[in-house]
Amino acid sequence: DAKTTQPPSMDCAEGRAANLPCNHSTISGNEYVYWYRQIHSQGPQYIIHGLKNNETNEMASLIITEDRKSSTLILPHATLRDTAVYYCIVRVSPKTSYDKVIFGPGTSLSVIP
Amino acid sequence: NAGVMQNPRHLVRRRGQEARLRCSPVKGHSHVYWYRQLPEEGLKFMVYLQKENIIDESGMPKERFSAEFPKEGPSILRIQQVVRGDSAAYFCASSPPRGNINSGNTIYFGEGSWLTVV
Numbered sequence: 001d002a003k004t005t006q007p008p009s010m011d012c013a014e015g016r017a018a019n020l021p022c023n024h025s026t027i028s029g030n031e032y033v034y035w036y037r038q039i040h041s042q043g044p045q046y047i048i049h050g051l052k053n054n055e056t057n058e059m060a061s062l063i064i065t066e067d068r069k070s071s072t073l074i075l076p077h078a079t080l081r082d083t084a085v086y087y088c089i090v091r092v093s094p095k096t097s098y099d100k101v102i103f104g105p106g107t108s109l110s111v112i113p
Numbered sequence: 114n115a116g117v118m119q120n121p122r123h124l125v126r127r128r129g130q131e132a133r134l135r136c137s138p139v140k141g142h143s144h145v146y147w148y149r150q151l152p153e154e155g156l157k158f159m160v161y162l163q164k165e166n167i168i169d170e171s172g173m174p175k176e177r178f179s180a181e182f183p184k185e186g187p188s189i190l191r192i193q194q195v196v197r198g199d200s201a202a203y204f205c206a207s208s209p210p211r212g213n214i215n216s217g218n219t220i221y222f223g224e225g226s227w228l229t230v231v
Contacts, residue, residue, distance in 0.1 A: 044204065046219055046221060100161055103158075104155070
């Protein structure tokens with residue numbers, strides 16, 4: 001089973017920030033938080049990952065709470081092309097034991113004109 | 114999607130035929146994963162392979178399905194005697210060798226192979 005819980009769906013107005021929450025209350029100290037998205041009829045696309053510090057790249061920002069039990073993916077200026085299912089995943093450090101990636105149902109984000 | 118190549122992108126097979134799906138990982142990646150996505154459903158893990166070894170096949174159906182990742186060439190997901198319930202999108206993903214700190218061990222996905230059984 002997936003180790004994360006996400007709202008099933010969200011709407012966001014075009015041009016506004018999209019804030020996608022994720023709960024991972026049982027996360028272990030050696031587990032990273034990864035975010036992927038899947039646009040309809042395409043393969044999952046890597047967005048960002050982090051361990052405990054906030055992270056930012058050209059696509060998004062990842063805010064992880066101090067207790068690491070939840071995180072938020074932020075798309076700063078959502079566009080129609082950001083409409084997709086967003087998956088929050090936890091998995092172990094690459095330096096430790098193998099852990100297959102389990103996808104939950106994710107959050108279906110609809111960006112509205 | 115960082116270079117994971119899957120082919121064919123679309124495949125139509127009659128019931129009882131065999132389907133072979135190929136996956137070429139990102140150059141330098143030695144780990145391959147296969148996932149299946151049934152229509153209107155989520156991604157389900159099938160199998161994880163390293164070169165010449167199956168590491169975890171806990172998501173593979175017990176019959177008719179097999180996977181390999183030979184020393185040379187692409188990874189192959191083989192489905193024998195296909196049935197209509199096998200109609201789905203099959204995604205391959207790859208990641209670098211474990212312990213690659215710079216990569217973060219990120220898994221990259223291909224665009225998928227859509228199998229239709231008629």
